[in-house]
Amino acid sequence: MSQLPPPPPPPPGYLRLTVQGNRMLAMITPSIQIDGYPVAAQYGQNVYPIAPGPHRVSGHAQWMWRYGHAEQQFQVAPGQTADIFYAAPALTFISGRIGFEKQRTPGLVPLIAGLVVLFALLFGLIAVAALAS
Template identity: 45%
Template sequence: MTHPGDPANQPQQPTGTPLPGQWQGAPGQWQGAPPPQQPRGGAGGLLLLTLQGSPLTASMLTPKVFIDGFPVGAAYGLNTIPVPPGRHTVRAEATWIVKYGQASYDFDAQPGQQVEVFYASPMIQFMKGRMGPVKQKRPGVWLLVVILVIVVVIVVVS
């Protein structure tokens, strides 16, 4: 029979190497993906990353997002990502057979601060995307219109 105060009934604390995604060390040092909660050792900031578009208007595959080189789960729309205080680089890229639409943005996060960043993938594969602190225009719109007009003219003429 065991008693409530018995050490065998106490939850075990994890030991050893942290799992990927756990905060490790001083601010700015990641072990795996950024942590899902505020890092230990002080309050961090929030990256408010908006992936513009949807699977119908941009790409069926959601762009991949990286913070300081580490992958972060993201979806179309607003993504709230905790980051430790300091300088960071957010990077995004779209993929359809090959990588395209690469764009990056450097930002400083202060404790309690929210930093807004917007990413727009291009309309045409093999072009670069756009990323910045305000809503971005989709690159390649005019090129896509010109290509479609040429195709329609060829079909009508033949």
């Protein structure tokens, strides 16, 4: 009696991860892990073939310390593509954002507000110095 060959494995699913931001502004490419394993990533779209089933994707950035951690669980069926978006924070003291829709950059408003106050103080000091001389 001949034995039937095993059935072929199901086709893979895909994770399409968009790492938001750009190298010119951030200068630090976030680190990405799928199910706890590091994968190569760059700003923009990154596509990874993965086995069907439940998965977890996480990201963080590293400068002097690790920051911007965010994590998302998702399910993928054979041949399906899961779209996920990760945004590292503008400030190194807060978490990143990750989800199924485009994410806003965390900490961007406080960063801009702080820079506006800093420049206002700087120009105020220059004006006072110019008037005093």
